[in-house]
Amino acid sequence: xxxxxxxxxxEHEELGAKLKQLRDEALHIAxxxxxxxxxxxxxxxxxxRAAQTVDRLRSALDRQAFRDxxxxxxxxxxxxxxxxxxxxxxxxxxxx
Numbered sequence: 439x440x441x442x443x444x445x446x447x448x449e450h451e452e453l454g455a456k457l458k459q460l461r462d463e464a465l466h467i468a469x470x471x472x473x474x475x476x477x478x479x480x481x482x483x484x485x486x487r488a489a490q491t492v493d494r495l496r497s498a499l500d501r502q503a504f505r506d507x508x509x510x511x512x513x514x515x516x517x518x519x520x521x522x523x524x525x526x527x528x529x530x531x532x533x534x
Contacts, residue, residue: 444502444505444506444509445502445503445506446514447503447510447514447515447517447518450499450506450524451519454496454523454524457492457495457524458524458526461489461496464488465486467485467488468482468485468486468489471485496524496525497524500521500523500524503518503524
C-alpha cells in the first residue's frame with residue numbers, strides 16, 4: 439500500500455497560521471457570548487469547545503510536522519521552525 443506524502447514545511451507553516459487565527463477568532467466569539475449569555479449556556483460552552491478542538495488539532499499537527507520532518511530535503515529541514523510552526527507566539531520582539 440503506497441504511503442501518502444504528507445505536508446511540506448511550507449504547507450505546515452501556512453496551516454499553522456490559519457489555525458492560530460481560527461483559534462483566536464473562536465476565543466473572541468466565546469468571550470462575546472460569555473458577556474451576552476450565561477457562562478454555562480450551550481452557545482458559550484460550545485464556542486469554548488470549538489477553540490479547544492482547534493487546539494487539539496494544532497497539537498496533533500505539531501507532532502505530525504516532526505514526523506514529516508524526516509522526509510524533507512535538507513533545505514526544508516534548515517528552515518523548519520519547530521514548535522513555532524503551530525504555536526508561533528505573540529509576534530512581539532524583545533531586545534536584550
